[in-house]
Amino acid sequence: MIELQGVLKRFGTLTAVDHVDLSIKEGERIVIIGPSGSGKTTLLRMINFLEKIDEGRLLLDGNEVGYRRDKKGRLVLDKPDVICALRSEIGMVFQHFYLFPHMTAIENVMEGPVTVKKQPKEQARNIAMDLLGKVGLLDKKDIFPAFLSGGQKQRVAIARALAMKPRLMLFDEPTSALDPELVGEVFGTIKALAAEGMTMVIVTHQMGFAREMADRVIFMDNGSFIFDGTPREVFSENMDNPRVKAFMDKVL
Amino acid sequence: MLSGVLGLLFLIIIPFSNSSVHAAKGPDQYELLAKGMQLIQEDKGDAAVEMFKKVPAPAPGEDAGIFVRSRMEAAKILFSKKDYKDSSVMCHKILVLLPDNLEAKNLLAEIQETQTPEWLLFIKDMKTFLPTLVKATVMTLLLVFITMAISPIGGLFIALGRISRIRILSSLFWCYIWIFRGTPLLLQLFFIYYGLPSLGVTFKPFTAAILGLGLNYSAYLAEIMRGAIESIDPGQMEAAKAIGMTYWQAMRRIIIPQTYKRLMPPVGNEFIALIKDTALVSTIAMVELMRAANQIFSATFNVYILIQAAIIYLVLTSIFTVSFRKVEDRLGVYENR
Numbered sequence: 001m002i003e004l005q006g007v008l009k010r011f012g013t014l015t016a017v018d019h020v021d022l023s024i025k026e027g028e029r030i031v032i033i034g035p036s037g038s039g040k041t042t043l044l045r046m047i048n049f050l051e052k053i054d055e056g057r058l059l060l061d062g063n064e065v066g067y068r069r070d071k072k073g074r075l076v077l078d079k080p081d082v083i084c085a086l087r088s089e090i091g092m093v094f095q096h097f098y099l100f101p102h103m104t105a106i107e108n109v110m111e112g113p114v115t116v117k118k119q120p121k122e123q124a125r126n127i128a129m130d131l132l133g134k135v136g137l138l139d140k141k142d143i144f145p146a147f148l149s150g151g152q153k154q155r156v157a158i159a160r161a162l163a164m165k166p167r168l169m170l171f172d173e174p175t176s177a178l179d180p181e182l183v184g185e186v187f188g189t190i191k192a193l194a195a196e197g198m199t200m201v202i203v204t205h206q207m208g209f210a211r212e213m214a215d216r217v218i219f220m221d222n223g224s225f226i227f228d229g230t231p232r233e234v235f236s237e238n239m240d241n242p243r244v245k246a247f248m249d250k251v252l
Numbered sequence: 253m254l255s256g257v258l259g260l261l262f263l264i265i266i267p268f269s270n271s272s273v274h275a276a277k278g279p280d281q282y283e284l285l286a287k288g289m290q291l292i293q294e295d296k297g298d299a300a301v302e303m304f305k306k307v308p309a310p311a312p313g314e315d316a317g318i319f320v321r322s323r324m325e326a327a328k329i330l331f332s333k334k335d336y337k338d339s340s341v342m343c344h345k346i347l348v349l350l351p352d353n354l355e356a357k358n359l360l361a362e363i364q365e366t367q368t369p370e371w372l373l374f375i376k377d378m379k380t381f382l383p384t385l386v387k388a389t390v391m392t393l394l395l396v397f398i399t400m401a402i403s404p405i406g407g408l409f410i411a412l413g414r415i416s417r418i419r420i421l422s423s424l425f426w427c428y429i430w431i432f433r434g435t436p437l438l439l440q441l442f443f444i445y446y447g448l449p450s451l452g453v454t455f456k457p458f459t460a461a462i463l464g465l466g467l468n469y470s471a472y473l474a475e476i477m478r479g480a481i482e483s484i485d486p487g488q489m490e491a492a493k494a495i496g497m498t499y500w501q502a503m504r505r506i507i508i509p510q511t512y513k514r515l516m517p518p519v520g521n522e523f524i525a526l527i528k529d530t531a532l533v534s535t536i537a538m539v540e541l542m543r544a545a546n547q548i549f550s551a552t553f554n555v556y557i558l559i560q561a562a563i564i565y566l567v568l569t570s571i572f573t574v575s576f577r578k579v580e581d582r583l584g585v586y587e588n589r
Contacts, residue, residue, distance in 0.1 A: 050490055080498050088496025098491035102509050102586050112495035115505050146588035157491075164495055 007056030018223035034220035091161030131159035151182030388544030407473025432471035445536040480511035520576030
């Protein structure tokens, strides 16, 4: 569905993502792990254009999208309406939720369909009710985010992303900002989504995601893929990559 | 009351004692009056009063002119010496003989006024001038409300220009803010009203006042709004973009609404300053509260007018302070405090 070819991102002199190739197939569930500062989040943000790539190509269904070259040959983002249309097909869930604090839970979920897709309010409300029911928060629909727990906020954020009916969901450390006892509810929601066949890429430090729902686990370090394989391979006793093994020994 | 009784007593006693016995023997009444006037010339007030008192009351049917004249002069001297009691006794003596004597009546009124407590005078003045001041206050409020309506629009426009990534646009609005915040409002008003006509642009005072206040307050509000917009977590813009919003959709739906509560305290302060700043337009021929107060003050030198104007300003600013506080609380309903 989406393919990254030789993408590179620099922040000043630091190369955050270094010539990475990644192909995401329909229905695939990819979990990206690795130490902090390895470029996982940057890679994820590049997929929905929150981070501009400096080199490489981004393909959607085989067509190059999102970028054109300026007179000096540098990559620049395509016109805003093109980018917005692309983004609306990709859902994103952030570590710090970023719910809209001035809107109730249901208004947060309705916001995309109403403002971006120009759907009638009633239709958007029905979709939102549906999704809030799915994440188990229908009773909280008229509550402002400030009065929700971290786990509840993140579930609303997932519903908000799903309301746009995305083809792909990106999760950027979805449980890292949560108290340990709240990880489970968010974990469960994402697992249920995976069971429905949603294509997803999850950046996480929770090995549970990799073990329980990944088709594919990518280990990233210093902006490159060090390992790309099945969960069984990554968690295997006879892992032959020393850096992956060293990391696994630390986190497990 | 007391003086009235005294006056009556005099009326009863004098005809029998003074006039009948002394009139013939003592100095002539004309002479007494002349001597008294002489003593006034010599600055001997007390002696003059004594002299005037010697002028006998006229017998019934006799001409009262000299008697009235002498008592009046005595009353005036006593008044100037702040001996209000004796002065009014003199006046009443005159009024017993000539109830319509204007001079005596006026002096009595003046004595009464001098003896009225200050606060009573204040109330009296208020009754006289308050309608004028209130009418002028309507103009002040009109200026305030129109400026309050237009400057947030101008301010938002300028603030968005300031945070634009288009360098020229951002510098242009930076310049605007720099000029309007960096020069006195009074100068800006003078420039618009007195300066622009020489460049061929003429405004009526009201238009010039609104223009000056509007341009100036837009600049101040722009900086406040820019600060508020930039204080919103950048994650909010990212989350809005992630669901497919354009920059402007995100601004309108997500970022700007979150600034409202944060804007209230500083914007409230600006609008309170605005109430006071409207006084400056009195310099460009606008009749508002300050100008009306000043006009009355120049004509009467009555300091209470200025105090009354101050009280009206205080009432206005107090109402604003309380209202803005209320609005701020209402805007924060989504916060967990």
